[in-house]
Amino acid sequence: MRSSARRPACVVGLAVIVCLLSAAPAPAASIKGAVTKPVQMDQQGCVYAPRVVIVPVGGTVEFLNSDPLLHNLHSASTENPTFNRTQPKGRTIPVIFKKAETVRVDCDLHTWMRAWVVATDHPFIAVTGPAGEFTIDNVPPGKYTLKIWQETLGTVSREVTVGDKDTTGVTVEMGKK
Ligand SMILES: [Cu+2]
Numbered sequence: 447m448r449s450s451a452r453r454p455a456c457v458v459g460l461a462v463i464v465c466l467l468s469a470a471p472a473p474a475a476s477i478k479g480a481v482t483k484p485v486q487m488d489q490q491g492c493v494y495a496p497r498v499v500i501v502p503v504g505g506t507v508e509f510l511n512s513d514p515l516l517h518n519l520h521s522a523s524t525e526n527p528t529f530n531r532t533q534p535k536g537r538t539i540p541v542i543f544k545k546a547e548t549v550r551v552d553c554d555l556h557t558w559m560r561a562w563v564v565a566t567d568h569p570f571i572a573v574t575g576p577a578g579e580f581t582i583d584n585v586p587p588g589k590y591t592l593k594i595w596q597e598t599l600g601t602v603s604r605e606v607t608v609g610d611k612d613t614t615g616v617t618v619e620m621g622k623k
Contacts, residue, residue: 484508484540487561489517489533494551494561496573503546503567509539516555523549526565530554548595562597585614594618 484506488495492513501507511517511533520530525545533539543549543565553559564571570590572580587610595601599620608614 486510487563488512489553489559492517492553492556492559494559497560498562498564498573500564500566500571500573501543502569503565504542504544505565506540506542507563509533509541509551511535511537517553517559518555520552520554521549521563522552523547560597592616592618594620596620 485499485501486508487499488510490512499507509519512535514535516535517533518531519533519539519541521528521541523529525547526543526549529541531539541563543563545565546567547565549563549565551561551563570582570585572582574580585608587608590606590608592604592606593601594604602618602620604616604618606614606616
């Protein structure tokens with residue numbers, strides 16, 4: 447077996463959690479025009495890196511393949527067109543996401559390979575860092591619902607009131623159902 451085809455020991459980490467504030471009130475900051483450069487998702491050692499990316503609606507995800515072997519990109523989408531593309535080594539495949547949706551992407555050749563593209567129509571969203579931390583900037587004062595999603599733990603919600611100064615802190619624990 448090629449070393450690059452070995453099943454990774456850990457495919458789920460803290461860093462795959464996505465947090466977002468639902469739009470109530472409607473976001474003051476539009477993300478239109480915010481699309482500047484493509485978001486990149488690589489395939490390294492038969493793992494998507496990173497496992498979760500956020501892309502503004504209308505933006506492009508460039509799927510890279512740094513592995514010395516063949517992968518394929520197979521999406522499970524409903525709002526956006528489904529894609530199923532063979533990807534030889536070294537080839538970059540750009541995909542535009544025009545609708546807000548969380549899209550699962552699998553490689554049919556390596557069944558453990560899974561990634562998520564979160565296409566968003568508002569800017570109040572983040573992927574947590576290695577310690578589970580996140581920051582969402584420039585949120586107008588108001589009451590919001592904070593949604594935290596993780597692919598195996600599901601979604602939990604918290605009501606959050608954001609003041610007009612300083613940082614509003616919130617700590618959320620997720621456990622197995
Ligand atoms: Cu693959």
